[in-house]
Amino acid sequence: MDISIKYNPRLVEKKIYDYWINGNYFSSIPDDRIPYTIIMPPPNITGILHIGHILNNTIQDILIRYARMNGYNSCWIPGTDHASIATEAKIVSLLKEKGLSKEILGRRKFLSFVLEWTKKHKNIIFNQLKRLGCSCDWSRIQFTMNEKLSKSVIRAFIDLYNKGYIYRGDHVVNWDPEAKTTISNEEVLYKEQIGRLYYIRYKIQYEENYVTIATTRPETMFGDTAICIHPNDTRYYNLKGKYAEIPMTNKFIPIIQDSYVDMNFGTGCLKVTPAHDINDKNIADKHQLDIIDIFNDDATLNEKCPSVYRGMDRFDARKKIIEDLKKFGFFVRCEKLKQKIGFSERTFSVIEQKSSLQWFLKMKKLSVPAIESVKNGDIKFHPNELKKSYFQWMNNIKDWNISRQLWWGHRIPVYYYGNGDYDFVVAENFKIALEKAKFKTKNPHIKIWQDKDVLDTWFSSWLLPVSVFNGIIYPKNDEIRYYYPIEDMVTGSDILFFWIARMIISGFFFKKSKPFKKVYFTGIIRDSENNKISKSLNNSPNPIDLIEKYGADAIRMGLILKTSAGKDFHFNEEICLQGSNFSNKIWNAFRLIKSWNIDENENIYESSKIAMLWIKNRFYSVLDSFENFFKEYRFDESLMILYKFIWYDFCSWYLEIVKPNNKIISKIVYFNTIFWFENILKLLHPYMPFISEEIWNIIGKRKKEEALTISSWPKKNIYDNNVLYCFERTTKVISKIRHIRNMVNISYKESLLLYVENKKDNKIYDSIILKLSNLTKIISVSKEPVNISFIPFFLGKDKFYLSINKNSVSRNNIVHLEKKIKYFCNLLSTIRQNLSNDRYLKSVPRELLLKERKKESDTLEKINNLKKNLEYIKKMK
Template sequence: MDNTKELSAKYNPVEVEDKWYKYWMDKGFFRSTPDEREPYCIVIPPPNVTGVLHMGHMLNNTLQDVLVRRARMKGKNACWVPGTDHASIATEAKVVAKLKAEGIEKSQLSRDEFLKHAWEWKEKHGGIILEQLKKLGASCDWDRTSFTMDPTLSESVIHVFVDLFRKGLIYRGVRMVNWDPQAKTAVSDEEVIYREVKGKLYYLNYKIEGEDGHVTIATTRPETILGDTAVCVHPNDPRYAHLKGKRLIVPLINRSVPVIFDEYVDMEFGTGALKITPAHDVNDYMLGEKYNLEVIDIFNDDGTLNESAQLYVGMDRFEVRKQIVVDLEKAGNLAKVEDYVNKVGFSERTDAVIEPKLSMQWFLKMKDLAQPALDAVVNGDIKLHPPKFVNTYRHWMENVKDWCLSRQLWWGHRIPAWYLPEGGYVVAHNEGEALELARKQTNNPNLQISDLRQDDDVLDTWFSSWLWPISVFNGILDPENPDIKYYYPTHDLITAPEILFFWVARMIIAGYEYMGDKPFRNVYLTGIVRDHLRRKMSKQLGNSPDPLDLIAKYGADGVRVGMLLCSPAGNDLLFDESLTEQGRNFSNKIWNAFRLVKGWQVDDNAKQPESARVAVEWFNNVINRAIEQCDDDFEKYRISEALMNLYKLFWDEFSSWYLE
């Protein structure tokens, strides 16, 4: 009897994968609850709720799935927690754009009206990427799907903010931040992408007050001279020794500013004379504080110039740049212009050019909080794979800056601070507690909640995701519950090196602060998926295939194998579609081997030939060595190498020799 008749001659991944994934889901094979087995837990790096599957997600989630499925095979109670991040800036931008297309401006809506639209958008679009991960075959415990603005997770965020404030670690103050003029909010360092831009270096003459001479400075941003409050030179620069005690005149607006002497200046750059604009440059701000300089903020939140600029009021900053160069030349202050390539910061969310800006924001003191997280990685309690990233991590953590927590948005976790009628504020878990604290602080028992005004800002999205390994198990609000006690600390985190500090380090900080223990044991850092020209794959460049198209063409297993064959930890993956074809062919090879074996006629009474006995003994030795090698590869997180060895084992030793 031929047992292969019901099997198609060619493997059909769509038919097989859809069928078996549904079967696994129906049977609840991915679910996990605490029991007597050894736990193995991974929490997904939550993709943005605005997101759709891209090549980086494919690589990251394939690696996670490999580790989770291997843990199940070893008899562990494997739990892979999925979820999404509310992504304040990206989501608000999507909702604002949708409303604008409908003829509605955000400014026309109340906060509550806008949030109603935002939640509607989230419910409609927010689960797309999770459904796409199912097409990839991701074996998450989907019953545990979390969202960073779920009630329990939101309450955890507020609890942590209040706790850190009461510990004296959160404060409010005016500091220099990265400002996105399009989104009209501060953004974190990690949301600033620096790119080399072909620009100009403008040489401008500043007259010496009361004399005929002048000093030439070089700048890439001539529009900011309207906020200049000093010119700085190096104390050892002989070209400017005669300027001690002198003042210069800022062109066009005729502001008299002092000449200051500081070693910060690079004598080799430009002319060795540096204009100082404390309101619009981080280093200028520090010099301004050091020498008690006036701070003049010339920009509105949208990047137009305000009244303090004196000229070009209401014009966009880049239009001003064009016009001011013309006016400086007319006034005789433009010495020359040179082509110049420099690095410019762009908002990752809107692609607007970032404007350094002084702004009243909420900050978290990081230095003392960071120390346990630094020690944990340096002493190996948490292992980074590959270990070359330990030095990068150490450098970041030893130079950690206070974290700007606030964002000028409506979508997100609203800062739990309420301002009092006569000044001052209280920080509380909710309105009731805020009113109680306000009455005590003002000694006014008749104060009503309507007398208070809650802060309009929301928290940086990372302030919820840094709690992710704890909050998905409700460990902040209920640190003794069975889930957190069983699954925490988790085992492996798979993520990208570019968020090693901004997410990974912060999760480690939160873990030690709120659980007294690390949030995970190992961090596997993937490379970036690049094209054959080594460019990062992105929709903007148009060099990235649609992952779902690849899955439809080659099957999920084909795509997964193709990506893993060339993705050693920490090194970039040079993607070639032929790799996924190779992965599909491997699936077909397994299928054909199965058809071959299933088609054999077996005579239970026949005597086993000597050649078969030798073959079985030989292959037992081969596979035992392969298992040892595979285990060693996994111990060292050489997952690509493990797959390559198993690929060769199946294709060569098993199929070409053993079966033949």
């Protein structure tokens, strides 16, 4: 087989993925094996994946491939999310470009249009996942709007409603004026901005006096239903029980007292606008105040406001109101104020708090078993520190607003009759609802209509561990009993509350048990300006462009080496280059091995015998560390130890030792090399599946059932630490000799002698030193040799003398050494400057301080060794 000089992932990856699919290696059905199940966090159906999705799915693929090779019945369920707000906003925007709107199309045509659009984008997303190498069971693709999941959502709603957990109520909610829908607290992004605090006079009824209030939102004053002061504020005792007039209206509102008021903010007088502030709503409920909503759904002022302002945008209205307040003498002053403004995560419009009649899910009681399961360790978090945030949120959990004023989504299964607001039945479909309404009203001619709103997107996602196996419709079916609970959830820490917490809650409600055993939280990938990489910000590199340029394995490896559980990191394309270089290193090692010719009669050199003994022990040592890191979900560390093992131990040491000079190698050495290379490929496969499978197939000309992806994971074995110690010491000797050769510029063609004082080492390792250092002989001496030119070096307490030909030493060698000594002296000075700086010592983490102290001692040792070498070289001259 012709093996290309440079590894070309574009020629390999599609071929290998087709090979896996044709072999049906990723499918799963219940059998007698132990299941290992993962559910893909479904990406939104709104375009291409970003680099955060690539990281998340790479980690899932690593876990699923590892489990598959360890004999588990691995089932990775892929899917996409219908993303109500984001998708509808996207489609509305597309329609607008064509001069259309969803109202012009009507609900049925609009939804038909959305479905066509989603089909196209589902395929784009799945193709991207395949390009990445994701070993999903593609026969199990889920879409949160498919028939099975939709039925599950409706059944879940009805079940929760019948048990008293779902209710309809009027609450102050976060309103997105662009999407014209309510959104959850978690979907609001807060940004600190410089605003204005406006001081406005309200006239006291029947008096010529005024009370001054301070507000950031003068446009909401037409929704004021009270002015509130603190009961202990002596400044305003005289106002108790009086009324004040809202400026530019004939409306009077009471002056009330409540300890909620901050006496030190503004004037200490609070305008109470219950429809547009949750805290004001709490005061209103307590004091039985009116609730007046002054905004239309698009945040323009409505008919509750004076006619001059009706239909005006809220921010335009603010400017006009300020002008008028000044004109009529109600304006006092304004001052700058730092404030946090809420923006919609989906449309980036400024959020309004708005009183609205919505559907809510009571969460307090439902959350109790979910709190206990994490507290007692039944569900484990990686990193464990995120449990603190989880408990803070869960212990203060609020009722979940589950309705959205959209057309795209799971329509709420509520059917109204009569006056429409509170006369309704809950049913799975129109036919059942009609029968219920007839029975309830005793009216055979009753007319009903379905609620126009849809359910929050997360209401389908929180059911996934149960609903993907149809466990809500058929609670005891074979699949739910076999696959549930799933093993691992991999997700971003930013949706701990959106999704993870809610899935745990739903698992205990619908299945009376945890939905998964462990959760791995990825950190947030950020761009160069520290912004979170996301679709909405459009600040992610195109993953397919990166795969085209570097290959999927390179992207996977680069991302994993940079990430650790829960920690954010900044994406830089250089990490992909590192992965690409590693792919080429592996490929070149493979090419070298395949270039050898096997001879059954070829002698096995002593150095090769030692190398084979060492690589065996080293492999099992690496496997032990690798597995310990892996089981602790420290994927970056497990990959790093593998990276170093392949790059340095296997390629730089083992292959150099056994490499034949004439390309003819002993059969035993060759197949030993192939055996350990195949085992290395097994460890590498979860991280870099394409190149490992390609080499595996070429090496063994494998049969279909012997694909690497379904091969057996290496079993742990004992290893001899003494062998590892002796070999490591041997490599240090070789490195010292190579360093001296480079320092004095002695050609590797020139054979040298090495003298060892009181040699106690096992001489069997001498064969490796002789070969890789190009020495003629290693001679044991009792003291420093005389009548020869040499450069000494130490290894611990042992002393070595490398013979040097005087004629090979030049003035340039001395200058070179002097420059190196000067460089390290300057470095040592900088290090010591830092270590003598009290401010530095107090500010840096302990780990960094220890590294600096180690750096100091290492640099000092280098300087001393260089100075000694310089003395010897000067003597030769």
